[in-house]
Structure formats: C-alpha cells, structure tokens
Amino acid sequence: MPAKIPATVVTGFLGAGKTTLIRHMLEHAEGKRIALIINEFGDLGVDGDILKGCGDETCTEDDIMELSNGCICCTVADDFIPTMEKLLDRETPPDHIVIETSGLALPQPLVRAFNWPGISTKVTVDGVVTVVDGRAVTDGRFAHSVEAVDAQRKLDENLDHETPLSELFEDQIACADMIVVNKSDLLEAGQADALRATLKADARAGVQVVTSTMGALPVDVLLGQGVGAEGDLDARHEVHHHHHHDDDHHDHDDHDHAHEHHHAHDHHHHEHGHDEFESFVVERGEIADPAAFAAQVADVIRAHDILRLKGFAAIEGKPMRLTLQAVGPRVDTYFDRPFGTDARTTRLVVIGQAGLDHTAITAALQA
Numbered sequence: 001m002p003a004k005i006p007a008t009v010v011t012g013f014l015g016a017g018k019t020t021l022i023r024h025m026l027e028h029a030e031g032k033r034i035a036l037i038i039n040e041f042g043d044l045g046v047d048g049d050i051l052k053g054c055g056d057e058t059c060t061e062d063d064i065m066e067l068s069n070g071c072i073c074c075t076v077a078d079d080f081i082p083t084m085e086k087l088l089d090r091e092t093p094p095d096h097i098v099i100e101t102s103g104l105a106l107p108q109p110l111v112r113a114f115n116w117p118g119i120s121t122k123v124t125v126d127g128v129v130t131v132v133d134g135r136a137v138t139d140g141r142f143a144h145s146v147e148a149v150d151a152q153r154k155l156d157e158n159l160d161h162e163t164p165l166s167e168l169f170e171d172q173i174a175c176a177d178m179i180v181v182n183k184s185d186l187l188e189a190g191q192a193d194a195l196r197a198t199l200k201a202d203a204r205a206g207v208q209v210v211t212s213t214m215g216a217l218p219v220d221v222l223l224g225q226g227v228g229a230e231g232d233l234d235a236r237h238e239v240h241h242h243h244h245h246d247d248d249h250h251d252h253d254d255h256d257h258a259h260e261h262h263h264a265h266d267h268h269h270h271e272h273g274h275d276e277f278e279s280f281v282v283e284r285g286e287i288a289d290p291a292a293f294a295a296q297v298a299d300v301i302r303a304h305d306i307l308r309l310k311g312f313a314a315i316e317g318k319p320m321r322l323t324l325q326a327v328g329p330r331v332d333t334y335f336d337r338p339f340g341t342d343a344r345t346t347r348l349v350v351i352g353q354a355g356l357d358h359t360a361i362t363a364a365l366q367a
C-alpha cells in the first residue's frame with residue numbers, strides 16, 4: 001500500500017499571518033509538490049488570489065482549491081471529501097497537502113474529518129500548525145483587529161457568536177502540534193521569550209513553539225511532523241464546545257504540563273533575535289547500542305530545544321546504516337540500506353531556532 005499523503009492544517013485568527021506563512025513555504029518548497037486547500041468565507045477569494053500570484057513554478061493554480069463556507073461537520077461529505085478525492089485521484093498526487101482554515105472554525109472538526117472512510121487510508125494529518133499574532137496575544141487581544149474578527153463571525157451563521165476570543169484561542173492552542181508566534185518583529189526583547197514559555201506551558205506536552213517574522217520558517221520545520229493528529233483527537237480537547245455534536249466531546253481532565261527548564265544560557269543566545277533558524281552537522285564514530293543512542297538523542301533534544309534532528313548512524317557489527325529522524329523528542333530509527341563503499345560514520349543534522357549551543361550539543365551527541 002502506498003504511503004499516506006501528509007496534510008498539514010494551518011489555523012489561527014484573521015490577520016495572524018497564515019497566508020504570509022503559507023506563501024513563504026510555497027516559495028521555499030524546494031521541489032516538493034504542495035497542494036493547498038483554503039477554507040475561507042466572506043473574503044472574496046482574496047487569499048487564493050495572493051497565493052496564485054506567488055510566481056513559483058512548482059505552485060500552479062491547479063494546486064490551490066477552495067472549500068466553501070460553512071461548518072466542516074455539516075459540509076464534510078459534500079465539500080471536504082470530494083475536494084480531497086479530486087486531489088488524491090490526480091495522476092501526480094501532491095507530496096504534501098496544506099489546509100488553511102478560516103481561523104474561527106475550530107480546528108478539531110477538520111482533523112476529525114480525516115477519519116472519514118476512503119480518506120483515512122490515503123491521507124494523514126501530519127500536524128496542526130497554529131499561527132498566533134505575537135503582538136496581539138501579548139496585549140491580551142488575541143487578534144490584530146477584534147472588530148474584523150467579529151465582523152467575520154457575523155458573516156457566517158454556522159459560527160457561534162458568543163464565545164470570547166480567548167476561549168477560541170485556547171481551542172487553537174489545545175489542538176496545535178506546533179505553535180508559531182508570528183510578528184515577533186513587533187515584540188520587544190524578552191516578550192517573545194515570555195510568550196513562548198507561556199504557550200509552551202499551555203500546550204500539550206512536546207508541542208513545539210517557534211517565533212517568526214512574516215511566517216519565515218524552514219519548510220523542514222513546518223512540514224514532516226508525522227503526528228497523525230486524526231488518531232489522537234482525544235488529547236486535543238475542545239475547551240469551547242461547538243454548538244453541534246455535543247456527543248463528540250469529552251470531559252476536560254487536567255493534564256500535566258511539561259514545564260520546560262529554562263537555562264540561563266538560553267537568554268544569552270536569544271539576544272540575537274528570534275526569527276532565524278539554523279542547522280549544523282555533528283559527526284561521530286560507530287555506536288554500540290542504537291536504542292541507548294536514540295534515548296540519548298531524545299535527551300539532548302529536550303535539553304536544547306532542538307526542532308529537528310536527522311541523519312544516519314553506523315552501528316557496530318551492522319552492515320546497514322541506521323536512519324534517525326527526530327521531531328522534537330520523538331526519535332524514529334530504522335535500518336535503511338547497507339553502507340556499501342560509503343564511510344561508516346555517524347552524521348546528524350541538527351535544526352533549531354538560532355542560538356543553539358553548538359558546543360554543548362556536539363559534546364552531548366558525541367558522548
């Protein structure tokens with residue numbers, strides 16, 4: 001059976017920077033065929049037009065589809081499923097699907113739609129990315145223009161008009177696999193760090209929180225989270241209860257938040273700005289115990305806030321090379337092919353937000 005096509009759901013309030021982030025991603029897709037599904041309303045197709053003008057040769061009009069207005073729970077069979085099927089039935093299906101939500105609908109029902117028969121065997125939710133307006137959240141407004149958000153809500157009878165934005169925001173955070181604190185150019189020094197720490201404490205354990213300006217994130221960081229979000233919906237409580245389908249909801253239980261340790265040296269490095277990402281390579285010799293090494297890698301990732309770590313390892317006594325891929329502290333390993341004539345070394349690429357402690361990370365991975 002062919003591998004499932006990964007789909008990333010991008011959510012966040014009006015004006016948070018979803019379109020800007022997606023546009024940056026399409027411009028830096030490096031040959032990856034990304035199809036885009038946009039769910040918007042009352043917006044006269046503005047986002048689609050912006051993206052259609054993106055000028056990237058790998059990004060053609062055919063790769064952009066629009067979902068009609070309305071609540072995803074009600075329109076899933078007539079709209080979402082046919083749109084997905086059209087994409088999947090193409091001669092050259094996309095490598096990755098990105099779905100931009102309208103931002104006011106809850107992300108959970110959209111993720112749930114991936115469990116639909118016929119879809120669940122072909123596509124999986126790679127991850128939910130929640131884009132937040134760092135300035136607005138720091139100011140307690142949650143959106144750049146609360147009036148504009150309210151106007152958008154009034155246009156859609158399917159949306160509930162009562163719930164405060166703070167609660168919808170909690171829903172978006174509860175559903176996220178990655179939170180992007182955007183507009184960090186509008187934050188003062190220290191505010192981005194403070195917001196990142198707060199959101200990390202509010203989000204589920206292991207959720208990555210990154211900062212960006214103009215949604216400029218490496219595609220490697222944004223895509224390829226490999227979460228399978230449709231399979232762990234129960235963990236993504238809807239704080240705010242949608243007016244339909246109350247039977248879908250689960251009681252909210254307290255979960256332990258993984259409070260991150262903040263090391264003094266982090267602050268030093270963060271002075272150089274929050275927006276840049278960096279990567280570097282660590283090499284080492286053969287490894288005796290692959291399971292112990294995977295655990296060691298997970299520890300290093302946790303200690304240093306590494307976003308991605310991937311590469312190959314040489315294992316003593318094994319002719320095959322071990323492929324290692326980590327998203328946050330989840331480390332996957334498998335033997336992919338014999339080294340053959342290639343040098344038997346271990347080579348790992350480390351990716352994170354600028355300010356990684358190269359010396360300490362290198363030492364910890366070589367230990």
Ligand SMILES: Nc1nc2c(ncn2[C@@H]2O[C@H](COP(=O)(O)OP(=O)(O)OP(=O)(O)O)[C@@H](O)[C@H]2O)c(=O)[nH]1
Pocket residue numbers: 012013014015016017018019020021047102103182183184185186212213214215
């Ligand atoms: N200063 C600043 N402005 C930004 C940043 N990212 C986006 N913007 C601006 O914020 C506005 C909204 O950005 P969009 O990308 O359209 O936001 P969106 O979330 O797609 O909004 P809708 O599609 O309308 O829901 C635009 O004018 C962007 O140029 C940022 O990092 N810093």
